Amino acid sequence: MERAFEGYSEFIPFFSDFQDCLQTPLPQHLRVNTLKISTLPLLRALERKGIFLKAALDSETPLFLAPEGTSLGRWLEYALGYIHPQALTSCAASLFLGPETGSYVLDLCAAPGGKTSHLSQLMKGEGLIVANELHRKRHMPLMNTLSRLGVLNAVLTGYPAQEFPFRGKFDYVLADVPCSGEGTFRYGRDHFPEKTRGSRPNVWETQRRIILRGFDLLKEGGQMLYATCTYNPEENESVVAHLQKHRDAEIMKIDSPLPFLPGLSGWNRETYGEDMKNAARFYPHYVNSVGFFMAKIGRRR
Numbered sequence: 001m002e003r004a005f006e007g008y009s010e011f012i013p014f015f016s017d018f019q020d021c022l023q024t025p026l027p028q029h030l031r032v033n034t035l036k037i038s039t040l041p042l043l044r045a046l047e048r049k050g051i052f053l054k055a056a057l058d059s060e061t062p063l064f065l066a067p068e069g070t071s072l073g074r075w076l077e078y079a080l081g082y083i084h085p086q087a088l089t090s091c092a093a094s095l096f097l098g099p100e101t102g103s104y105v106l107d108l109c110a111a112p113g114g115k116t117s118h119l120s121q122l123m124k125g126e127g128l129i130v131a132n133e134l135h136r137k138r139h140m141p142l143m144n145t146l147s148r149l150g151v152l153n154a155v156l157t158g159y160p161a162q163e164f165p166f167r168g169k170f171d172y173v174l175a176d177v178p179c180s181g182e183g184t185f186r187y188g189r190d191h192f193p194e195k196t197r198g199s200r201p202n203v204w205e206t207q208r209r210i211i212l213r214g215f216d217l218l219k220e221g222g223q224m225l226y227a228t229c230t231y232n233p234e235e236n237e238s239v240v241a242h243l244q245k246h247r248d249a250e251i252m253k254i255d256s257p258l259p260f261l262p263g264l265s266g267w268n269r270e271t272y273g274e275d276m277k278n279a280a281r282f283y284p285h286y287v288n289s290v291g292f293f294m295a296k297i298g299r300r301r
Ligand SMILES: C[S@@+](CC[C@H](N)C(=O)[O-])C[C@H]1O[C@@H](n2cnc3c(N)ncnc32)[C@H](O)[C@@H]1O
Pocket: 090, 108, 109, 110, 111, 112, 113, 114, 115, 116, 132, 133, 134, 135, 138, 159, 160, 161, 162, 176, 177, 178, 179, 206
């Protein structure tokens, strides 16, 4: 069988380490939901049950490695909304966007709500999040996440993100767009090889429309985070370059506690702008979590 992602060996450094990492299980991380509980009482309650969590990251949000083989969804603390299972790199998206308390935020592709609820936590439950999700069948999981985690400052809408109809402008926009999901792949999981390259042909067309609409919904001085959990440059740098071709969009530096590599300078005869290096590529052999691409985009005043 062809090795996974062989075509990406041109730009993924230490490619055999990358391949080896895909053979190992994905570690489970959890976020403490400070909307409902502070870290210390939670850690003490878990320790009384013999569960000792290892800190995963020094960040504004308490993030921990879950004990191996545990099913977090069965924990009482999960049902009570004290914790949320979430990949480290997925948590990084909301941290990078960093909405201020009381701000006005649009999450264009919100279900199942991991990042929406994290944004609310960072905003200390103040301000407003419009959590948009196109697919009706994903509204209930989104609602369940928000209600279990005690998110009270979000409203739900169901528009295609690329045609999001509001006239009002937002301080922050999260565009965690539908993508081919290559970064979630580890061998032994059931969705390989179909879900590697080319599994969602032309998804980049939707991504290009979503990024343009998201940018147009930003206030002057506002910020948008564009994210995919995929490696394909056509869904990443190329989409951001499309935005820059049509709008005056600046790619801002990301201050990341997690190791990442810069955005590519070009791919497939396409050359990207100088500031594409400010985008972040997260690979599993650098940070043992889901692979992601993120670009923080600023709208100039
Ligand atoms: C990558 S997932 C979002 C994950 C979510 N941000 C989280 O952290 O839990 C992308 C979501 O976009 C939704 N979606 C797909 N096409 C869409 C569209 N055109 N407009 C809005 N949402 C869309 C999918 O149903 C899916 O729930």
